Amino acid sequence: MTKPSCRVEAILTIDERGQMVLPKDVRERANMKPGDKLALVSWEKDDGVCCLALLKTEHLSGMVKDVLAPLMNSTGE
Structure with a gap:
């Protein structure tokens, strides 16, 4: 299993409409496709x-459960 890591992927610029572009190589590595929800x-x-x-x-509900489970267990419920 690979150890989780955190790094700066890119420096983004926000344009006058408030939009920014995620670099193609980052989208490809993250397997992001048009229509994906973030x-x-x-x-x-x-x-x-x-x-x-x-x-x-698609990963959000699992992450929320991982965060809330210890809290729920600590309340004795």
Whole structure:
């Protein structure tokens, strides 16, 4: 099993319409196709958003379960 890693994939520019383009090589490695749905997740720090992440929605429910399961177990339910 490969160890999870985090890295800067690209530097994106937001255009005057508020749009940005994910580089083709990143889309290909992530197996992203036209019509795919992504969830935008934000983290706030010091009264503002400091980090953004994109998650494929097909993986979102499993991730939510992984996060909530320990919380549910800690409440004794």
